[in-house]
Amino acid sequence: MTGTGRKRVRSATLLLLLATLALAWSGCGELSNDELNRGVESLSALAAQGQLVANGVARDATKITYARAMARTLGEQAEHEAEKLADASLEEPETADQRHAAVAVAEEISGLLSELQTFPGDERHGELVEQHLGEAGEKADAIVAQLSGDAP
């Protein structure tokens, strides 16, 4: 390859790299309505899963190590979802209130699961966490309904 040819290949590679970085940068943090919807739905799913774990604790029908590890994993997922929702800028600014509410729900779920992680052998705590996770799940469902225009 000649020197000019080599330069061209190098420039093209650099251009491609910059374009990829620009694309990645522009995509990073832009949250569409659909993605916001999916994020809130996943919170509802996490709350439902957490409820089942908490139910095992409440009934004294689980193993402490299992309840603790599951609560930790699900709590981390909720925390991650909260960070993702909080960091992203919205494609549709009019959904800012729903995003704010979703972050609050994610933090609530994370907090409840953290409590379950601390007291995986306490039936009373299990019962309360189960109940509160149910309420958090309902809040998430209400946000989904608002986003999809189904809310009253």
Next chain:
Amino acid sequence: MRAILKVALGIIAAIGGFLDIGDLVFTTQAGALFRYDLLWAVVLGVIGIAVYAEMSGRVAAVSGRPVFDVIRMRMGFGMGLLALVASTFVNVLTLAAELGGIAIVLELLFDAPYSMFVIAAAVALVAIVALLPFGGIERFFGYGGLLLFVVVATVFHQNPDWGEVGRGFIPSLDSSTLYLYFVVGVFAAALMPYEVHFYSSGAIEEGWTEKNLKENRLNAIVGYGIGGILAVALVIVSGYLFHPVGVEPDNLGTVALPMQGAFGETGLLLALGGMLFCVGGAAIDSSFAASYNLAQFLGWEWGRYQGPRKAPRFTASWLVFLLLGIGIAESGINPVDITEYSVVLAVVALPLTYLPVLLIAGDRSFMDQYANGRIAATLGWTYFAVIVVLALAAIPLLLATNAGGG
């Protein structure tokens, strides 16, 4: 009793192949998302793998040649090399995911750091392989995996709407890409190439000849039948418990929740124990398959029965693959994600594995009176057509659904 003991090879191949970490999560997700609608795809996969396992076991017993030997013989060096690279890539990814899976189950049982358990899992595998003969390894993981029958008991405890369950066995095609992605995933998970690589090489390890052909058929039908029953049960318990409340199971631990719900701590422990043996069996299957393929392709001495002295390169390659698996499992990537990608990528390698088996099993000049009959040939070619269609659809569906993420 003797007959039951004879199907150990089929059971470990099926338990490890059907119910590895990816299947446990894939089938549970299928139930959670589509309730009982994908049961037919599980059954389709079970019949497919039983057909091809029987063929590969028959070829091994009659000719003394395992699947990878046949691939190279029938497809030549170039295509053989392509099949070797593709299957080794998938096998190592699968092994990493299984090591991660063992670590996750141990973490759920003992609540200690994940990374410590990955190393512990690998050390345990080395110890088991060093101490037990091939038959002992089969029985240890195969029969241990039967603890998962607690899932079947959970189905009866839940007592679902049996009419709705029955309708799930009738094939239906939803137009959504996510549904199609799960059809491909559930089917491919049943036909992972390492299952026949392990099964046919295992037949040679056990010294099968024409006299073992009945045993081969029994292994294929009963062994994979058991794997299929457990996979169907997982879809049902998940569809019953998770679908109505919208749970999206993407953790291995979630798989055990229905058993906890039905039988409390005992159900949970049985489920986690069964999962440990299944995932451990899959780690053995995939690591052995990787070494079998490499050794058979390069013409090395191979086989657990030979021991490290007679088959040093085979043994060394097994240890290297294990180290690679540890490296990937310790990298922090979620083992469930690794295995989901490996299942779908394996679809692309399926035709390269199954076509040579089909051709050689039907070749009268090679197999004589033991060549495929009309039923085996019809089933074999029908399944091969399905495999080709799925291989073409797998990658577009993986991209279109963001690997099942919607």
